[in-house]
Amino acid sequence: MPLTARQVYRDYITDGIPSSGNHKPAKADVRTLLTGYEAVITAFTSNGGLVYTSRAVLFADLAHAANSSAWVIGDATAAYNGVYMKAGASGSGSWTRVADLPYSFVQLVDAGAGTANAIQLTSTIPTSQSVLRVANVFEANAGNVTVSENGGTAKSLLTSSGGQIAAAGLTAGMMIVYVDDGAAFRLLSDQASAAIQAAAEAAAAAAAGSASAASASAAAAAASAAGVSLPAVAANRMLVDNAAGTLRESKTFSQVMTLLAGAVSGIASAFSLDNNTLYKARSLKDRWLDSYRLAEELNFTGGGATATDAAVLQALFNRARAAGRSEIILPRGDINLEATCLLKNPGASPNPIRIVGQGAGCTRLLNTSAAQAMIWIGDDADADYTRGLTLEGFSLAVTVAQNDSGSGFFLRHTSDISFKDIFIDGLRNGWSFGVGGPAVNNSVYSHLSNCGGNSPGTSGVAMIRLGSGGILTIDGGAHRWNANGGHIFMEHDNTSWNWDGLYVYDQFFEHFQKYLASTGKGVVNAEWTGGQVDRADIFFQIEASVPASGSNRDWNIHDVKLLGFSGQGGAIGVLASGTVESVRIAHNTFHGLHDACVYASTGGVFIEGNEMVQCADLGASAPLGGALIRLGQGRSRVLGNFGYRPSGAPGSSYRYGIQWDGATYSERSAANNVWYNFGASAETGTM
Structure with a gap:
């Protein structure tokens, strides 16, 4: 009896018995099987290749010589499809099926005509027991699966080892490879691993539950034997030996986490719990992070x-x-x-x-x-x-x-407070440092980095208020400092305590009423450098209101652009009076101001290397009009400044580079200043 493909390529040594071991096809059997196929194919092709769409049509055609071959392909009865051979002379005799159609595999399609567990497949080529099948899966199964091919009898689809397919073992869109063992279809490809894993985990969980129960029983027995009294069983609790090692106590998960974190007084943590060793473990919102x-x-x-x-x-x-x-x-x-x-x-x-x-x-x-x-x-x-x-x-x-x-x-009674990337939107007062503090240095070492503010049009308080304290630093890229002309940016108005240490670096501002006003007891050690201040009535106001003990001392305003525009108010650059000591105004650009760039009625200023250009006096409306720099009785040095008044400037009173007020004062000096295009002389008064 000739060998079939099913016999040659069977799964196990004894067909259908997995325990007999995996079968390896013998080369001799393979050669015999393929030789038979070749003989059929040769006979078919030498005969001119007869093909019929049904067995009935073939049987009706006997006008062929003996040993002629023909294929039946497309018969509604799947078993009738195959290779046939003619017996008897032409016009008589009969046709006999001698082999399956010589296809090695057939591709089938699941178009969803069946159900998830009863799959209906169709193909353009008839199937037989000897072919390998490849098919898609339309939807995931929910239980045992059957397959029918081209409307034929449904057979069970089993795993390669003969077991049923697990729920969700077939998933939508997956491809399967299977064969016909006569009684059922067998998968050669695997089912979905997630289903296998779920089944395995369920079995493992059941086994672990049994083991845990057995272990608990054993522990209880051992404890009982040792005379230990265990706490009653309760949900979501753990047994923990106490610090003395004498009792086992029932603890909640949160309590156990606290013990592990070492937060209980007198108990050191035995673990290093940090972001590298834990993954956001939480209980009742407490974390080890x-x-x-x-x-x-x-x-x-x-x-x-x-x-x-x-x-x-x-x-x-x-x-x-x-x-x-x-x-x-x-x-x-x-x-x-x-x-x-x-x-x-x-x-x-x-x-x-x-x-x-x-x-x-x-x-x-x-x-x-x-x-x-x-x-x-x-x-x-x-x-x-x-x-x-x-x-x-x-x-x-x-x-x-x-x-x-x-x-x-x-802020009150603070030190080392930092603000980063903070924006104040629409508030009159954004920051208050030590305002109303009861003692000296109430708020110290504060830092604003990459901060900004947008203020309303009119305010009776500054955006930043300074009271008692010191060491405030403002730096980084300015997010935005902006106002509408009726708001002071920063002010110290505390008459009881001074402010010691103010540092502003590379900030850009637009249209505040004033940028820094020291009208209280005074600001000591201030540096404002870089950046730009744009449009103001008074850019820097240095006027302590406590003549007996107040003082503004050791200021350094340098490398700043002070910009004014037509119709934007008095636009005085630096206004100083009262006790002013060692205020340095150096290497700044004063552009477009409408009144004095610097006015120090009591002196105490050092004005060096500044540019004062396109400044046009407003005449009678300028309260300090008449000169770019106006100085009273006190130590003053004016060195290396440059001033230029545009031709045709309005206001005839704007005539001097420097105006010296009062009598000659021995501690005032000027040198190397250049003043262009002034109506009268470069200077007026005597030093």
Whole structure:
């Protein structure tokens, strides 16, 4: 009996019995099988190649010689398709099926005509038991699967080892390869691994549950045998030996995490728990990481209400400080603050805390009342300064127009506070440093980097107020400092305490009423350098209001552009009076001002290397008109300055480069100054 492809390429040594081992086809059997195919093909082609669409049509055609061959392809009965041979002379005899059609594999299509578990496949080529099948899967199965081919009888589709297909073992769009073993179809390709894994995990979980139960029983028996009394079983708890090693106690997951983190007094952590060893393990919002997220707090509204968000932020900050965490992350969007948030972190070296948003244009904190202090930092009642806070990447804005009592950030008794990428939008007062503080140096070592502000048109308080304290630095790229002419940028007006240390670097401003006004007891050690100040009534006002003890001392204003425009007010560059000591005004550009570039009624100034160009006096409307530089009785040096008045300038009183007021004073001097195009003389008065 000739060998069939099913016999030659069977899966197992004993067909259908996996335990007999995998079968390896013998080369001799393969050659015999293929030789038979070749003989049939040769006979078919030598005969001219007869093809019929059904067996009935073939049987009706006997006009062929003996041993002629023909193919039947397309018969509705799948078993009738195949290779036939003629017996008997032409016009008589019969046709006999001698072989399957010589196709090695057939591609079938699942177009979704069946169901997920009863697949119907179609092909353009008839199938037989000897061909390899390749087909797509239209949809995932939910249980045991059957397959019918070209409308034939359905057979079970089994795995290669003869098992049923697992649920979701066939997925939509996957390709399968299978054969016909006579009784069923067998997969040669694998089913989806996820289904296998799920089944394996379920079995493993069941086994683990049994093992855990057995282990618990054994532990209970051992404990009982040892005379140990175990706590009662409760949900979501763990047994922990106490510190003395005498009892086993039932602890919640949160309590166990606290023990591991070493937060319990007197217990040192046995583990190093950080971002590199843990993946955001949380329990009841406590973490082993350094960050808290405001958006994850249970009562946080996300800006949708004003009843809780300030309280939630306040509580989160207090918890971060108590737990030693170093970061609070604010979400995107608007956050309404229904009350003041008080940030206190006192101590000689407290844990630093960073409050960070998603960017000044993405995270906004909003006020809800006109006189509200939005964020209050520090407390005069604490023995030590509040230190080590960084506020970054958000803006303060108004939903209720702020009055002169309101503030954005109000600092009292603070040290080492940093603001980065903070924007003040529409507030009258954005920052208050030590304002109303009860002692000297109330707020010290503050830093604004990459910050900015946009102020309303008129305000009775400055955007930045200086009270008692010192060492404020403003630097970085200016986000935007902008006003509409009725607002002072920075002012010190405290008559009880001076401000010691002010440093402003490379900032750009537009249309503030004044940029720096020292009208209190005085600012000592100030440096304003680089950048540009644009349009003002008085750019720098140095006038201490406490004649007996106040003083503005050791200022250095250099390499700044001071720009004025027509019709924008008095535009006095530097106005100084009272006790002024060692104020240096050097290498600046005064352009387009309408009054004195520098007026120091009591002297104490050193004016060196400045350019004063296109400055056109407004005549009678200029309160200090008449000269680019006007100096009173006091130490003054004017060296190497350049001044130019445009031809045809309005205001005939604008006639001098320098005006010396009062009698000759031995400590005034001038040299190497150049003044062009003045109506009278370069200087007036006597030094």
